[in-house]
Amino acid sequence: MHDADVAYLDFAPVPLGIAGYTWDLPTQLKGQPMRCWGIYDTNLLADRERPPLAQALANEMQRQGNALVDIELQGHPVHWFTPFSRLSVPRVILIGDAAGADGIFGEGISIALGYGRIAAEAICDASARGDFSFQDYRRRVLRSPLGQALTVRTGITHILYRLHWAWFQRFFWRLFKPVVAAVASVLVLNWARRMR
DSSP: OOOTTOOEEEOTTGGGTOSEEEEEEEEEETTEEEEEEEEEEOOTTTTSOOOOHHHHHHHHHHHTTOOOOSOOOOOOOOOBOOTTSOOEETTEEOOHHHHOBOTTTOOOHHHHHHHHHHHHHHHHHHHHHTOOOOTTHHHHHHHSHHHHHHHHHHHHHHHHTTOOOHHHHHHHHHHSHHHHHHHIIIIISOHHHHTO
């Protein structure tokens, strides 16, 4: 059973054909502690047989002693970052989810803040030069610590979620957890510190 004050991400849906995870996070509603449950699917395995997302989430909640009944479910598509995306046209630049979120976790809030900094610098430079073509914006993003981290995350997403065997998931996460944590801290996380 999950502890009330601990956040959980569980990749158990991957062997079912869902390229993502369920989450169970502590939160509050009007000052009262509660849990926030959800499921994320990258759609990388959309061509395979897989259960409906609501059913997979209900099964995970039931496994933890909770029921998914009479609850309004909400879904939101996530646009992934890809280093090949067009990020600007004259007088327009994309930031945040429009430019692309993290594919591994679908996370976008901190990513949007990183885009904001790059966009602000691009706008200031464009104003100083009087050139709002933003031809160098994509290059700015890709060369930034954010762009480098997102490029690595996109590659990891395509590998991680295609290895969908239950035995492999258990083996990988148990055996390589320290290695994954070390690599992640260097290549995937902490990009914001390098943007200073």
